[in-house]
Amino acid sequence: MRERSDEDLVAEWSGGSMAAFEQLYARYRAPLYRYFLRLVGDATRANDLYQGCWEKVIRARGRYRPSGPFRAWLFRIAHNHAMDGFRRAEPVTELDEAEVASTRPDPVAHTASAERAARLAAALDELPPEQREAVLLKLEAGLDLETIARVTGVGRETAKSRLRYATKRLRRALSGEHTE
């Protein structure tokens, strides 16, 4: 049986189907959570942002129009919610390597690839927030360039530039690992 589209599920959810919402939630819970977690680098703040974002989605479901993909709508809300969080909270402090490692799985269990992933995560944390968000929307949410620009409220060229710089720095981090 063909999998139901996000837009169909939203329509059913708006019609009162809790099962439709559960399916939608199952699809987006992990990528949305990782978006917040890797954007702010702090599990507690990520939890707050994640829950607040879903509450906004639940309240705003009647305003969703199926002219655009649900994924873009969802991450647009997530972006706005994160920006509100940044404005309210203190500026995100850059975490040092030890703090980053504390949010990761047990370092003893690291393999070479896991170590590379950890290095990538550290490089991600070092990116400026807007570049970090651009790469998260690309690699975590799977949005294309135009949608990233729309979601973050910037022009296409700006989004492209952010993404290019972020990718370059992450690649460099991976290359540095190889040279070590």
Place this chain on the structure above:
Amino acid sequence: MIDDDRKNASTANDPEREALEAAWRRMPADEPPELLDQAILNRARRDLETARPRRLRWLGPFATAGVALIALSVWLLSDRGPASPGGDGALRLEPATERALPAAPDALRAREAADAPLREEAAEAQEFRPVTRAKSAAASPAPRPAPSAMLQVAPTEEAAPATDETGDQPPGAAEWVERMLALAAAGRTNELAAELAAFRAAYPDYPLPPALRDD
């Protein structure tokens, strides 16, 4: 699903980008705590539960208006007036009831149809006298009643015995005699003969004056 999309998005990339995305996929697959999942699902469930009555809120006034309308209709249909003053059992319908009749159920319409003859009888009983008077007036436009009209309302068989028993003369007979005397004096013999014949038919025992007797 999103992870699949991420994989698909990487197909056309250069080796460095592929390496980057491969490393990205090997990053810890962090997920929200289960308690957070439950809190959000409960929030969505509560939202749907409160939204459902909100959507049906319009039903309340509609139901109330519907019940009131039905009650009013039933009251109007059952609020027939009392029996007619004459106690003849005829039923009277209020004007509002008659307006409501087309919308009434079949049983009520059948009942109204059965009542119709009674209503007509009652109406006729109420209107009999005036209608008769009107017909009489129309039949006798002349201020003086014609003899033929008098014959219609004066029973010939019953008036004479009454005259015999009481000795009183009907006033019409005396006037009629005077009019015939006037005709005789004027020499209008043809008219006199017709009047006299009519008079004798009406009052066979009335004593005529000598001027009007044949003998």
